[in-house]
Structure formats: structure tokens, C-alpha cells
Amino acid sequence: MDLSLLSGALIVVFAGLFLGSGGWPIKLMKRAKYEHFGFVSILASAFIGPWMVTLLFCPNAMQAYKSVDTAVFIKANLFSMAWGVANILCMKSLMRIGFCLTGGIITGIGVSIGVTLPMVFKGSGLFRNAPAPTSPAGLIVLGGVIMMMLGVIASLLAGVGRDKMLQKAQKISRNFIVSLLMVVLGGILSAGVSFVFIYSQEPIVAAMKSYGAGEIPANFAVWAAGLVAGGLINLIYTAWLMTKNKSWNILCSLKDSGLSIIMGINIMLAIALTGKGMLMLGAFGASVGLGIQQAMQMIGSQSVGFIGGEWHGIYGKPRNQMYASIALLIFAAIIMACGNGCI
Template identity: 30%
Template sequence: MTGTVLAGVGLTVVAGAMSGNCMLPMKYARRWRPENVWFVFSVVSLLLLPWALAFAVVHQLLDVYRRLRTNEMMTPLLFGAGWGIAQILFGVSIRRLGMSVGYAIIVGLGAVLGTLVPLFVGQRTFVSNAGLVRILAGVVVMVLGIALTAWGGQVKERARVTEISDEPQRGYVVSVLLAMLCGVLAPMLNYAFAFGQGLAVEAARLGNSPVAAAYAVWPVALLGGLIPNIGYSVYLLQRNSSWAAFGHSARDVIWPSLMGVLWMGAFALYGMSAVYLGALGTSIGWGLFQIFMIMAATMSGLLTAEWRGAPRNAMTLLATGMVGLIGATLLLSFRGH
């Protein structure tokens, strides 16, 4: 493994830790309804920070966009919109399933699709047959690790409900199905980045470094994601008459703003890591990013007492799943470097 690749892996570790914990502040915005939190989070993470970061890093940013054809701009925009729908489902799933289980299902599906689709659509010629076998093995181990983690979460949830009532937990299957749909849509943000590289190429032509040029993709992709997120938040704010909460507890703006900083910071670092990881950066890098997100989210769940009182078999499944994810990390990291 070269120093450049090692730096890329290191960046994905930090990015995964930030993204895996970005929803944690949501637990502390107690005086706001979820739609208040999501509205501010969306504005900060999908509008303010992406554009501010791009203007700060990419020279002649507006000239980059003016030089591009409409279809080159629409590709990341539309993929971003699909991912925006996943974000709405993500918030619902996390509230219904908890951070550990919700992340495992959503990020699990997103990791598999987000790793394999860019690989087979545009990067297959950059990897040897032996390297491809390692990647596929890493994906299989990753799926097993995620499945064990989710299974442990389900055992934990069943035990919790049994303590409260003799009736089976209702709504769990529906919650899992919502999380799976979210997982199918979630990697569309990676598709926006992987298949929107025309923006980065144009930015590089205007003298930007490859790392800086990569940032040109995010404002367009995340603008697509902003539309469904803001639209849904406004709908809920209007339906639930939640607008007044912004004035009654203005200090709560800190928590969703922090969520936005952590989230956008994570994706900014992921964009850098994809450059350092080379031709397969948007496939291998995405898989590693998702693995580290799951690990970080699980640790957050443990530290915030989400797993307190869980049965021993649930903890065993969780630990085994984490070991599987570590194995997948090694397979993906050393797949042919």
C-alpha cells in the first residue's frame, strides 16, 4: 500500500467517524420538532457549506459551471435529488429503528450498490481479475458484517419490547422496509460524484489541483438533494404548525448546525480520499467510507446507552458483525495496491 493510498484510507476513517456521528446532536435538540432540526440541517449542509467550501477551494468556480453542457450539470443534480429522497427516509428510519440498526441497514445497502455500480459501469478496466476477486470478497464480508450487526439490533429491540409488553413489536418490519428503500437510494450521492466528474475535469483545466477540483461537484449534487429535503421540511413545518419553535428556542439551532458541519465535513474529506485512492476511489473509497460510518454509528449507540440492557446474544452478534466489517476493510484496502 503506497503512502498516497494510505492517506486516502486515513481520510475515509476520519470522514466515516464524522458522518457516523453527525446525527448524534439530533438527540439533544429536545425543544424542537424533527422538522425544525431537519430544516436547519438541510440549509447548512446542503446549501451554505457546499457553496462556501467550493468558492473557498475552487478557483473560477462559476466559470467552471458556465463552460459545461446542460447534461453534464443535470447528471449530478438528478442523482442528488434521488439521494435527497433517501435523506428523508433516513431521518424516519433512524427515529424508528435507532442509530445502530438504522445505519446498518441503510449504509449496508448503500455501501454495496455504491461500491459496485461505479466499479462495473466505469472502472472495470482499472482493476485486475485478482483485484476484482478481492473487492467482491470484501463486499461479501461487508454484507455479512452488516447483516450480523442488524440482527443483533433486532434481538436487542425484541428484548426491549418484551420487557414492556408481551405483544410483538409492531411496525418493525415496515421500518426495516423503509430503511431498505433508503439504502437503495442512498448511494445516488456517490453516483453524482462518480458520474459528475466532468465538473472536476473542467475545474482542473482551469488550473485547480485534483483535490480542489473534486469540490466542484458537491454544490450541484447537493443542490439536487436540497430540493426534496427542504420541501418535505416545509410541508411538516406547515402541517404541524412548528414554525413558532424557531423563535421560542433559538438556541437549538446549534445542534442541527453542528450536524450539518459534521456531515458536510465528512463528504468533503471523502471527496479528497477518492482522489488519493486513485482510479477506483469512488468505488473502494465509498465502501470504506460506509464501513467506517457503521462502526462510528455503532460506537455512538453504545456510548449513548442505546444498547444498555441488551441480551448477551445481541452483543455477540454486534461484536461479530464489527469483526466482519474490519475484515472487509482489510480486503478492500489491500485489494490490489
């Protein structure tokens, strides 16, 4: 594996760990609930952050945008809209069937679609040359996906076992089929955020560079234009919840709002790093980068849980299953990286 591929792999590893552990500020919040930190963090990550970088570091950014075919922005925002809906379905599913089932199903379905689809329907730019699923490299990467699915299942079982030991097992909604359909749909739509970059980056990046922008600001410009629809869906939903619960005043808490902004910065940087890492991984970067990022994201979130005391006093089978999950996820990431090196 050459230096560029290795650097790309390390960047998506870091991005996944960064995104997975990015929820740590929630543990320090006193009053803020989902609608509060969701509103502020999305505002920071999908709007303020990307647009500040784009407008400050991409010369004549609006002129560059005007030179791009409108269909590119429509396509990007349709994917973004899917991601926005997935976020809402995820939160509603958490309340209906609990964290373990929701997290496991969404991650499993999301990574399967996110890794496989760019092999079949080629992305933009260098992603057009991605190997087919039946190619030797494609089969290796799909093997990594299977390994990752085993890791997701082990994590799910560990979470269920932990909740039983803590006597915190979630009550399952009476309408379980509807809840299950919601979380499955959320998993399908969750890959949309990565597809924003995979299928729209080339024309936007080229336009920004033609006006003098550097590589990194040009990549941010893709997210700035592409996350608008998904960001708006999340802002409208969380604003509606705050209005319904008459809790807008909680945003006045400087500590909680500050922590929410930190969450937003974490999300923005992790998403931007994922895009950059995908490009450095080459033609297969869309599939391999997303797969590695998702595996590391799960490890990052579990690390926060361990450090935060969620596994304090939990031993035996559930803890061993969690260790097995982490090992399987690391192994899956290595397999995917090897598949990328076989092109």
C-alpha cells in the same frame, strides 16, 4: 500499499467515522424533531457550506461552471435527487418498521450497489480505469462486500435483541410489504450521493482548476453544484412537515439550531473527505472508498450509541453480536483496502 493509497484509505476511514458519529448533536437537542434538524443541517451541508467554499476559494467559479457541459450537472443532480428521495424513504421506514430493519437493509443494499456499479459502469476521470468485478482485485473487493453484509446482519440481529431486552421492540406496520418495498427502494437510491462525485467530478474539477482553484476547493465545487436537487427535496419535505405541524417557531431555539448546524458541518466535511479519499485511492477508489466509508460509518454510529448509553445494561447475545458486527466491518474494510492494493 504506497503512501498515497494508505493516506486515501485513512481519509475515507475518518470520513466514515465522522459521518457515522455525526448524529451526536441530536442527543443534546431539547425540542427539535427530524423536520427541524433535517431542515437546518441540509441547508448547511448541501447549500451554505459547499457554496461558501466554492465562491470564496474558486476564482471565477461561475465562469468555470459555464464552461462545463450542462449534461454533467443534470447527471449529478439526478443522482442527488435519488439521494434526497432515499433520505425521506429512510425516515418514513424508521416510523413503519423500526431502526434495526431500516438501517440494516438500507446499508446492505446501498453498499452492494455503490461498490459494484462503478466497476461495471466506469466513473469519470481516473475512475474510468477501475478493474472489472471478475478481475482478481474486483473479486477481493466483492469478498469484502460479502464480509460487510455479514457485519450488517450481525448488527441488525444485535439491535433486534437489544430492543427485546429493553422491551422496546417496534410494532411492524400492517402493510409490511409496502414498508419493505420502501426501505429496499431507499437502499437502492441511497448510493446516489456518492455517484454525484464518482460520475461528475472530472469535468467540474478540471474547469475550476483551469481558473486557478486548488484541489480541495475544486472538489467542493462538485458537491456545491451536484447536491442542489437532493438538498431541495429534503428542504421542501421538512418545510412541509413544519408547516403541517405548525412548528416553525422551534427553529428559534438557538441551542437546537446551533447543534443542527454542527450536524450539517459534520455531513459536509465527511462527504468532502470521502470524495478526496476516493481520488487518492486511485482507479479503484470509487468502489473501495465507498465500501470502507460505509463500514466505518456503521462503526461510528454504533460508537455514539455505546457512549450515549443505548447499550447500558445489555449483555449476553445481543452485545456479543454487536462486537462481532464491529469486527466483521473492520475486517471487511481491510479486505477492500487489500483489493485496491492488488491493482
